[in-house]
Amino acid sequence: MAIFVGILGVFGIGAIACLFWIKIRGKISIGIIGAHPDKPSDEEIRIVRNLGILMLAVCITAAGVLLWRYGSDDSADAAAGSESSSSPSPESSNPSPSPDSPSPSPSDSPSPSDPEDPSQPSSHPPIEPNPSPTAAPAKSTAKYLSEMDILDDSSTDQYPDRLEVDGTKFENGIRMHRTECVPDVVQRYGEFSLSRKYNHLVGxxxxxxxxxxxxxxxxVKVYGDSKVLLNRVLREGDVPIKLNIPVNNVLRLRLEGTFIKGEDCSTGDLLIWGEAAVS
Structure with missing residues (x-):
């Protein structure tokens, strides 16, 4: 680097000397260019000028190369320095222990190779196995109609007596009474609010x-919000109807029984909805 700068300086001084020699018309000697006793000719001035221009061009080119080379090295060093300063050092990422916290004495910490004295109680609490979680019993959402309020009815009740159909006695149910023999056709009904909470009617x-x-x-008819869900006729000796009717999204449920006069008539006749429930 120092030699290169020295050579660059020589070229620069030579260029200045050549141009200065032309300026003074060769009256004095400058380095390798001697003094001219008379006025130098145009050819001599041209040669010296070209030599000075050449040396000046070499000097300027070399200076530009030098600045480009070492300027790029300085930029790279500065970028590397900024990256190293932004990344934490290993020492800073691993904080040294505080001088205030005492280190455990070798005598205080038990050696892992030393078995505990079986005659002494263990200092470690026994490890109990985690109890397996017990699933909560599923809560039934079924509800008997006999437990719900009847919103509107005609001779319909929820009393538990005489709830016997086809030889089966029921604990819960809805009863519809004929109560009269005139006219020949007597209609009875009961209505219940489901509030869109249930999916099926069974019984x-x-x-x-x-x-x-x-x-x-x-x-026998069943309505869900005025829509007919069941429409059947039961005659003496028929098998009872097993209910499993979808009542999804139903607000109001209506059960209906229409008594049609037979060969004779009894005002005590009943239509039984045994174990009628929604779920």
Whole structure:
């Protein structure tokens, strides 16, 4: 580097000397260019000028190369320095222990190779196995209609007596009474609010085994918000209807029984909705 700068300086001084010699018309000697006793000719001035221009061009080019080379090295060093200063050093990422915290004495910490004295109680609490979680019992959402309020009805009740259909006695149910023999067709009903909470209506529907009318005939209907969900006719001796009716999104449920006069008539005839429930 120092030699290169020295050579660059020589070229620069030579260029200045050549141009200065032309300026003074060769009256004095400058380095290798001697003094001219007379006025130098145009050819001599041209040669010296070209020599000075050449040396000046070499000097300027070399200076530009020098600045480019060492300027790029300085930029790279500065970028590397900024990256190293931004990344944490290993010493800073691993904080040294505080001088205030005492290090454990070798005598205080038990050696892992030394077995504990079996005659002494263990200093470690026994490890108890984690109890397996017990699943909570599923809560039934089924609800008997006999436990719900009847919003509107005609001779319909929720009393538990005479709830016997086809030889089966039920603990819960809905009863519909004929109560009269005139006219020949008597309609009874009961309405319940479901509030869109239930999906199915289940139960068993049939005439009570205690009925005394011969040739009894009853039309059974189920409505969900005025939509007919069931429409069947039960006659004496028929198998009871097993209910499993979807009631999704139903607000108001209506059960309906229509008594049709048989060969004779009894005002005590009943239509039983045994174990009628929604879930």
């Amino acid at each position: 068993t529907v049939g005439p009570s085994d205690t009925n005394s009318t011969t040739g009894i005939e009853i039309r």
